[in-house]
Amino acid sequence: MAKDKVILAYSGGLDTTVIIPWLKENYDYDVIAVCIDVGQGDDWELIKGRAVKTGASACYVVDARQEYIEEYIWPALKANCKYEDQYLLGTSTARPLIGKILVEYARQEGAVAICHGATGKGNDQIRFELAIKAFAPDLRVIAAWRDPKWDMDSRDAEIKFLEDRGLEVPMKKDQSYSRDENIWHISHEGLELEKTENEPNYKHMLKNTVCPEEAPEAGEYVKIEFEKGIPVSVNGKKMNGLELMTELNKIGGRNGVGLVDICENRCVGMKSRGVYETPGGAILYAAHEMIDHLCLDRDTYHFKQQISLRMSELIYDGKWFTTLMDACMAFVDKTQETCTGWVNLKLYKGSIRGAGSYSKYSLYNESIASFTTGDLYDHHDAQGFITLFGLPLKVRAMMEQQVGEGQAVKESKNLKKRPTE
Numbered sequence: 006m007a008k009d010k011v012i013l014a015y016s017g018g019l020d021t022t023v024i025i026p027w028l029k030e031n032y033d034y035d036v037i038a039v040c041i042d043v044g045q046g047d048d049w050e051l052i053k054g055r056a057v058k059t060g061a062s063a064c065y066v067v068d069a070r071q072e073y074i075e076e077y078i079w080p081a082l083k084a085n086c087k088y089e090d091q092y093l094l095g096t097s098t099a100r101p102l103i104g105k106i107l108v109e110y111a112r113q114e115g116a117v118a119i120c121h122g123a124t125g126k127g128n129d130q131i132r133f134e135l136a137i138k139a140f141a142p143d144l145r146v147i148a149a150w151r152d153p154k155w156d157m158d159s160r161d162a163e164i165k166f167l168e169d170r171g172l173e174v175p176m177k178k179d180q181s182y183s184r185d186e187n188i189w190h191i192s193h194e195g196l197e198l199e200k201t202e203n204e205p206n207y208k209h210m211l212k213n214t215v216c217p218e219e220a221p222e223a224g225e226y227v228k229i230e231f232e233k234g235i236p237v238s239v240n241g242k243k244m245n246g247l248e249l250m251t252e253l254n255k256i257g258g259r260n261g262v263g264l265v266d267i268c269e270n271r272c273v274g275m276k277s278r279g280v281y282e283t284p285g286g287a288i289l290y291a292a293h294e295m296i297d298h299l300c301l302d303r304d305t306y307h308f309k310q311q312i313s314l315r316m317s318e319l320i321y322d323g324k325w326f327t328t329l330m331d332a333c334m335a336f337v338d339k340t341q342e343t344c345t346g347w348v349n350l351k352l353y354k355g356s357i358r359g360a361g362s363y364s365k366y367s368l369y370n371e372s373i374a375s376f377t378t379g380d381l382y383d384h385h386d387a388q389g390f391i392t393l394f395g396l397p398l399k400v401r402a403m404m405e406q407q408v409g410e411g412q413a414v415k416e417s418k419n420l421k422k423r424p425t426e
Contacts (some may be wrong), residue, residue, distance in 0.1 A: 008035040010116040011147065012107055014133065015040050015064065017052030019176045020122035023163045024149050025059040026170060028120060031154045032147075038064040039110045043073045043099045044188025044250075059172055065110060070188055073102050074246035077325075078189055082289055083234040083344075084309070084337045085297065086317040091265045093283045093290060094320050095190025100129055101325035104136025111144055118145035125151045128272050132323030139326035182210060188250050190283040198278045205266055205280050213254060214282045217261035217355025224353035226360060227256055229292040231348070234341030236289055250285050257284025260352040272322050291357045292348040299367045300343045309340050 011028060015021045015038035028034050038056040040049060049066045056064035077098040088094055107119050119137055123129035125148070134146050149155050157163050160176075167174050182193040193210050197203040207216045230238040237243060239252050257263050263284040271277050297306060316333045324330060346364025350357055373382045 008033060009118070010035045010037055010114050011118040011120050012111045012114065012116045013038050013061070014103060014107055014119070014121045015052070015056055015061070016045075016122070017047060017055055017175060018122075019160060019163050019174070020149075022055060022059055022173075022175050023157070023166050024120060024122055025056065025061050026172065027149065027155070027166070028147070029060050031152075034118070036061045037110070037114055037116065039107060040064065040066045041103045041106050042066060042068045042070060043102065044070050044247075045186045055173060055175060067106055067110075069102060069106060071245065071247050073099060074188060074250055077102055078250075078286075079235050079246070080334050080337070081316070081320060082236075082286075082293055083341050084316045084333070085290065085294055085313045086320060087290070087313075088317045088321045089267065089269050091267045092269060092281060092321075093190065093263075093265075093286045094317065095187060095281060095283060095286070096129070096185045096192055097132065097320045097323075098189065099187050100132035100323065101136045104133045105140060105326075107133075108137055108140040108144070111141060116144070118147055120147040120149060122149055126271075126273065126275070128321070128323070131272050135323040136326060184212075186212075188247070188254075189286050190281055193280045193282075194277065198280060201268060201278055207264075207280075210280060211264075211282060214258045214264060214284050215261050217264070220259065220261035220354045224351055225256065225260055226349060226351055227253070227288060228347055228349045229289065230346070231293065231296050232345050234293065234296070234337075234344040236292070253285030253288050257286075257288050257352065258282075260284075261355040262352055262357055263287030264355065287357060288350060288352070291359075292350055293344075295348045295359055295362045296344050296346055296364060297340075299346065299362055299364050299369060301340060302368060305340055309337070312336055 011032070011034040013021060013024060013028065013036055015025075017040065021038075025036050025038065028036050038053075038061040040047075040052055040056075042049065053064040053066060081094055081098050086094055088097070107121075110116070111119055119141075121130070121133045123133060130148055130151070134148070137144060137146055157166060164174050164176075181196055182198075183195045185192045191212055193205075197206055228240050229236050230241075236249055239249055239256075244252065263282060263286060265281040265283070266278075267281070268276050268278045297309070301309065312333050316330065316337075319325070319327065319330050319333070343366035344364070345366060346362065348362040349360040351360045370381065
């Protein structure tokens with residue numbers, strides 16, 4: 006009789022490598038490992054071999070980099086989504102896609118369950134499982150770290166589990182930070198970061214970005230072209246999403262931009278400190294915000310800020326596949342219809358500064374904005390506007406004058422006597 010199948014979200018790291026024999030021993034499943042490439046830069050042939058040697062009956066590698074960029078990163082970029090003002094949602098945007106692909110393979114293989122290695126303290130367990138529920142509410146989800154049969158509580162225990170069975174250990178005992186990497190970012194947690202008093206050891210930590218102090222003295226200009234809010238070229242060269250992100254990560258990395266040190270609020274209630282490297286993403290966010298400022302009217306831009314905040318929370322909390330997220334993205338797409346043009350930026354030792362922008366849909370009008378009086382703006386028009394705009398304030402002040410006492414109290418609190426010469 007054939008065994009039931011389980012799909013394992015497999016990264017090739019310690020946790021998921023341990024989970025393969027653990028599943029076979031505790032559930033007697035036929036384990037099918039699925040690796041989703043969102044730009045980690047891993048040796049997938051090596052990882053496939055490790056999965057099979059550890060007991061998986063098969064291991065699939067899915068190149069989802071382009072899909073990740075076009076269908077997850079670009080929507081977040083168009084909305085200028087930042088969680089708690091700083092985090093550009095690198096891990097958060099990738100997890101829904103990974104969950105969706107796991108369901109696709111579960112259906113393809115006729116699996117009865119999906120297993121992941123996210124811990125019970127983190128956000129990823131929520132993101133994976135909400136994505137799975139959105140597409141396959143009938144499938145069982147096994148979260149190894151929350152399972153009653155899981156009796157390992159540390160990396161050392163996991164290493165011993167593999168060594169006792171004569172299996173390869175995919176990491177050294179003294180391996181450092183806990184990291185998550187993809188084409189958009191790399192995150193770092195652990196070691197000195199667990200004490201908020203400590204400065205991050207950037208020289209030891211960083212993988213894709215130089216320390217700003219070590220970036221070139223000359224700095225560097227970079228020009229980004231957008232079509233309807235989506236970046237399409239770098240320095241005049243048209244590129245697809247993967248090529249564009251690869252190039253911008255190199256440019257941003259060598260100039261030390263995109264470093265964030267944040268103590269953020271996780272979904273599960275605790276605070277967690279992490280350092281994020283997002284060199285290419287930081288460039289794109291700075292450029293996209295400039296094209297938004299150029300092409301969106303005041304009311305639309307201000308309301309988009311509110312939508313951006315809500316979308317950031319939805320993405321962080323794993324609620325990508327929800328009606329509210331669909332509605333927010335539809336609004337953002339509407340705002341981006343005229344966000345076409347180019348932006349020039351100056352990168353210098355970790356900083357990003359605007360260096361000019363242009364759009365044929367620009368709402369900036371030099372004749373109106375210039376200090377030189379033009380034909381399109383009559384300074385005298387402002388008098389009537391101010392009279393009406395300030396009418397509520399004037400009416401209140403008149404009432405307080407009539408009351409007398411209230412006005413005296415107000416003036417005593419707000420008006421100061423100034424010295425005279």
